[in-house]
Amino acid sequence: MASIGKIARRTFLFGAVAVAGGAAFGAWYVSRPLANPLRPGAGETAMNAFVVIGEDGVTLVAPRAEMGQGVQTTWAALLAEELDVAWEDVRVIHGPPATAYYNTVLGKEAVAGSGYDTSALAHNFGELVGKAGRFFDLQVTGGSTSMKDGYERLRITGAATREALKQVAARRLGIAVPQLTTENGQVIAADGRALPYAALAAAAGGIETPEIVLRPRSEWKYLGTSLPRIDMVAKCTGTAEFAIDVRLEGMRFAAVRRAPHRGGMHDFDSRAAERMPGVEKIVDLGDGIAVIATNTWLAQRAADAVEIRWQGASGYPSTTEAMFEAMAEAFDGEVDSTLRDDGQTDTVNGYLEVSAEYRVPFVAHAPMEPMTAAALIDAEGLKIWAGSQAPLFAARACAEAAGVSDDRVQFTTTYMGGAFGRRGELDFAVIATRIARAVPGTPVQVTWSREEDMTHDFYRPGAIARLRGGIAGGKAVMFDAQVSAPSVTRQVMRRWMGTAPSRPDGIIVEGLADQPYRIPNYRVRGYAADIQPPLGYWRSVGHSHNGFFHESFIDEMANAAGADPLDFRMRLTREEWEPAYGVLEAVREMSDWDGARPEGTGRGVALCYSYGTPVAVVLEVADREGRVALTRAWVAADPGVALDPRNIEAQLTGGLAFGLSAAIGEEITFARGIVQQRNFPDYEPLRITAMPEVSVRLLERQARIGGIGEVAVPPAAPALANALFDLTGERLRTLPLRHRVDFVT
Amino acid sequence: MAHTLTVNGTSHQVDLPAEVPLLWVLRDALNLTGTKYGCGVAACGACTVQIGGEAVRSCQVALADVWDEVTTIEGLGTPEALHRLQQAWIDHQVAQCGYCQSGQIMQAAALLAQVPSPTDAEIDDAMAGNLCRCGTYPRIRAAIRAAAQTQEG
Structure with missing residues (x-):
């Protein structure tokens, strides 16, 4: 940051690049050049805000938080793919806070407001950043956006940098650009003469490059393969610096x-x-x-x-009970959002009707590093x-x-x-x-001590759902959801930008209105309880509770319809969205759903669409002399393009563990305004002894690239609750489940 | 009063009160930051080191009570000379955020020193005290199994 303002503002290298081949950057984006915050030392050239070339190689500035998701490794691969440098030679640094690094996905979706699967998070950002003129402040790692953000941006940056270097080389060698190739950090002429990028970089800054055509997937060397993470050795030797x-x-x-x-x-x-x-x-x-x-x-x-x-005083109700009372009362007040209202949901019209109320508690982030x-x-x-x-x-x-x-x-x-x-x-x-x-x-x-960290978190709020469903002919024909929770968005935005959005907080109901099920009569309403306990974004945000509400209740509807829960879902998705059907079909096969089940076991399925990616989970539980063990899990996801399959598998497995951890054991409660859980003995995350074996399959049938970091969290809790129903016949509608089930821990 | 402490084969004079936990001696006095603070109450395992080959929670051992030579993650192996468990961790790409992994590896190293070929249940039992919020548990199991086989072979 210190360097911004001290250097002359200059146009992004790719600011003037016309992009072809379907890699459509928003016109709005490319027409707004941003200052390059990089000011490298002697002998180095900042080609743009992301690439620094020096005698000793290429440095990628990957200004997204490396918090475990492997973003730096895949961003380096995206750059190397078009820049023609060896991926393992690309050094990666986080870089400074700077407007050049704003999150184009949160930004673009926010501005475009494109509807069906634009996240509520983006919508909320949209109004505020537009109003406050702080669009470029969104250097935010969140919303499972890093790959969506980098997928085109980093490849275009790599290609534009490569083409600028080729133009300088063409002039020096007296050869036309089409006669030049690039490989391993060099521009190479047909006669074998080669110029290293470092010798060309200083002259290449500011060069306007012609149309960029991104390479087709068939030519990819790094993307689509599993690469060793660049932070792995440091993290296994105690030398990574937190x-x-x-x-x-x-x-x-x-x-x-x-x-x-x-x-x-x-x-x-x-x-x-x-x-x-x-x-x-x-x-x-x-x-x-x-x-x-x-x-x-x-x-x-x-x-x-x-x-x-x-x-x-606390500025919020002093007990958890009072907070849930406020949430229950909010159902009688004004509707905050109606994200969907199709057909007829008020009357029953001869359907078989089911209804239920669900609850989730407040939960903490509790990262291992306080x-x-x-x-x-x-x-x-x-x-x-x-x-x-x-x-x-x-x-x-x-x-x-x-x-x-x-x-x-x-x-x-x-x-x-x-x-x-x-x-x-x-x-x-x-x-x-x-x-x-x-x-x-x-x-x-x-x-912070662990006690200070746990008692001064910004929590995922508790929430209450009231759900109604209508069944006819063995199919779901009506779904009507109401959710009440305090608004996370209004708090976070106030802390970030000093102002809160006036529009409804769609996060309260996100993941309810846009699930890929074809149900003709469909309504989703959100209620914002007017209480202000400390709240923040928690991995998968509103999806974290709405996935549980929705997929548990779909299971109830399947049961009421007398249908197999997987069949029931497959029928609902088949005509709506093939990729969702595809992940269900995958877990059916992976888990041998239709085969013989071991005695004393139960299985549950859940399908959640979040951050652009459909994820299906089948979870198996087993009765161990009255205690319940989680034995096996099968996960199928369709992120469109699997940029690094092994890392994606790790994120899906970890997301599932995070969701199961909360579903089984995590709960924050308040008394006299004080959080009662102070350390891990009172707030027990999932341990290795409770972790099931996990199998993951990746599909690539959908057209767009989806998110990964959060998407396996939402289906975890409902898959477990549905498996417990299969095992015991009892429907559990309140988390954490340890209050009702004795788990093997 | 100065206390003498041997860590990773090097002797140190430490001028801190006797009751300061080994964890904070390592981190703040000796700058051996590979050993992590997670809870301070022996509930998470992030601070696991070995004393005389035994895995211990360094947040619970006072400076004056350290009874033998201390080995930390920095002493187990280095990026240039990896311990076979660290190699197995890298082969299986275990770490995500990586914060708990020093403790995980030190715990696993003590397990394999005692039980060269542990069963799956023995692995889970030995690792039950080490939390990972990223959910790397399946890969931890796989890496320990692989390292055990390397040891046997």
Whole structure:
């Protein structure tokens, strides 16, 4: 960030590129050149905002959060595919927060507002970024958009860079461009003369390139194959640097304690803490304190020893029960959104009608690396090291907290020890800034204790669903869903942009109106409960609860219709959308659904369409002397183009585990406004002993590329609940399931 | 008072109070940041190291109580000279966010040292104390099985 504004604004290399071959970038996008934030050292050239070429090779700036999903590896492959450099020679750095790196998918979908499968997230961004003029601030890693965003953008960048280098080579060699080829970082003439990219780069900046035709899939060398992740060796040897691992000369370590009820602080007595070993300073944060010490543990211990009198109220109902009461009452109030209203849903018309109410609890992100950031304020300004999913928003919030201008903030994005949406928040970087402000010239690393992390999260909200279904002739003919939850979007947008959208929060009902089932009478309504507990985006966001509501209830309808639950779904999808039918067909075959089932087992199926990708799951459970074990899972997904199959398999398996973890055991509750779960013993994620064996199959039948990072979360809970129904005959409509089932853990 | 500690074959004088957990000695005093903090209450396994070959939660061992030589992930193997478990982890592309994997690998190394050819149940039992929020468990199992076979062969 520090470098933006200090360099001359220049046009994106591909700003002037006309794109052919169906790779249609939005005209709006290419007509808005953005400043290149890169200012490389001597001997290096920033070809554009993504590619730096120097004597020692090519560096890709991949400005998306590496939080476990492997984005840097696949982005490097996308670039290398067209740039004609060896993929393994491409170095990848995260790069600075900069408007050049805005998320084109969140942005484009937001502006275009294209309907059926445009995410509610994008819609909400759309209104705000348009209104606030902050479109380019969306350097956001989220919404399973990184591959959709990079798929064309990085290949076009690679191709445009290659063509510019060829033009310089053509002039130098006196040969026409069509007579030149590129390979392994060199431009090669037919007579064998070769010029390395590094020798051409300085002259290639600013060259306008002709029409780009992206290579067809049949010519791909890297994409579509499984590549070893570039971060793998570091992560298996303890040498990958997370924010918690940043070490600077003279660094001090800090711990925080903030109001457990999210209210205020009356006063505190730190006399005893100040005398404890290693303690250097107690910082008044207004709503809590921080201790700066020579060691994180000494800081934590001293923070616990500060006597604090809290005051003020929470600003939200003090108990979980009161929050759910508010959600239930919201059904009697105004409708927030009606995303779909087809046919006749009010009257029964002789259908067999089923109805049910479902509930999910509040849940935490609990990434393995708790919130942490390092900061230094000195004469140059503010330096921050943090893992952020929204570094432009974070950098601006930190600049404000430090009292310095935006161009004096240097923000380094590190690897993230899990994120799941939590690191899209700004609080941990801002708190580090405020603590660093108390000790100018000294770098401070702030590590939240697990207790602080768990009690000061921004949670996936609890939600209630009221569902009605109509069956005739063994088929679903009516579906009517109402969901009530507090609005996540309004809170997050307020924290990011200082303003909340006025339009309905479609996230409350996302994943209900757009499921690929042909049901003629179909209505989906959302209700925004007017309560403000701390809420944030959590992996798969609204889909995380609506997948459970929808696919459990479809199972209830199948049961009422006397149909096999997989047959029932296949009939509903067949005419609606073939790729959805395809993933169901795949899990049917993979799981040998129609074959003999082992005694004492149950199986459930679920199909969820989210972030552009349909995912089907069959899950098997087994009775182990009264306890229930999850034995096997089969997952089929159709992302359109499987850019790195082995990594996609890992994401689908991990998404399933994340969803099962919440379905079985995770629950956040409030009492007196305080979160009751403080550490993993009270908030038990899934362990290896409960993890089923997982088989994954990838299909590529749909035309567009879909998301992957979140898409296996939504079907996990309903597949499990449906399997339990198959095993026991009991329909479980409230999560977490451990309240009703004794699982093998 | 200075305490003497041997980590990865190197002796260190550490001037910290006796009760500081080994985890925070390693991370903040010795800059061995491969060992991770996850919970501080021995519930997640991210801080697993070996003391005298035994897998322990370093958040629960006070500096003064360290009874033998300490091995951390940095001492198990390096990018240039990988331990066979680290190689198996890379072959199976286990890590996602990677934060818990130091602890996972140190735990698995202690298992294979004691049980060269563990059954699936023994693998699950040994690894039950190590959380992974990314859900890499199936690949952890596969990597341990593969490393066990390498050891036998």
